[in-house]
Amino acid sequence: MLVVAGAMAETSLVAFRGWPSEALEFYEGLTADNSKTYWTAHLTVYETQVREPMTELLAALEPEFGPGKIFRPYxxxxxSKDKSPYKTHLGAWLEAGGYIQLSADGLAAGSGMYQMASDQLDRYRRAVADDRAGRELTTVIEAIEQARIHVQGHGSLKTVPRGYPKDHPRLDLLRHKGLVTWQEWAPAAWLGTAAARNRIVDFLRTSRPLRRWLDENVGPSTVQR
Known part of the structure; x- marks a missing residue:
């Protein structure tokens, strides 16, 4: 009983509780003074008020969305012409598909394939052009956007890619080189509570059909980089 109680206590200590206001204040300050001096002086704040809650959130999400990884802050x-040494946001990636970002502007999340390799792009365009797969994608996007989550392309061409008709009914989708869901939340009191996890979970679950379509029709790249 003591062992179980101890384990439960330990779990509760690392439960995700949201980000405190100090986390946003840290990035407000870093945006104003992106220097090693500022970073060093506020490193403890970054580690305890910014990074640690993200680590706790990834642990809470892992059973459903797989392990996560926090990106380097540098x-x-x-x-780049901009020599600012530090990112003004904290980003994390989920193995089962998903991206989480915290900044002075609040919380954001994304899912999908942001930048497809050449072989992925070929498979994507073929699937979009296919009547069955293409119509399925359109239906998936419509359902996600009805839930007030934005679906957007990345690196989109100005015209239809070579080899496809200029009057194709899914012309806009064919032009994309990446396709993701994206949602942003402005800072509010809920960000400092476990409710932040619920918003991310709802977003990822709603985005899952797009990720599933991409996994089934595009898949991972086999191109050597």
Missing amino acids: RDVRF
């Missing part, structure tokens, strides 16, 4: 400035 920017790759090698090929």
Whole structure:
């Protein structure tokens, strides 16, 4: 009994409780002063008020959405004119498909395939052009958008890709090089509670049909990078 009680107590200690206001204040400050001096002075805040809650959230989501990974807070400035060293948001990725982001602007989440490799893009376009698979995708998107979640393309071409008719009924979908669901929530009191997890879960569950369609019709890339 003592062992069980101890395990339950330990679990409760790491339960996700949301992000405190200090997390958003941290990113407000970092946006204003993106320097090593600011980062070093506020590192404890980042680790305890920003990163730790994200770690707890990923642990809570893992049984349904697989393990997650938190992205590094440092920017790759090698090929960028902007030499700011730190990202002004915290991002995390879920193995079963999903992206979570916290910034001074609040919470955001995405799901899908943001940037398809060449072989994935070929399979995607073929599926969109196919009557059965293409109509299924249209139905999936309509259902997701009725739930007030935005479905958007990435890297979209200005015209229909080569080899497809210019009057294709799913022209807009054919132009995309990536397809994702996306939702943003402005800062509010619920962000500092476990209700933040519920919003992410609802988003991921609603987005799941699109992810399933992409997995079945596009799949992983086999192109060597």
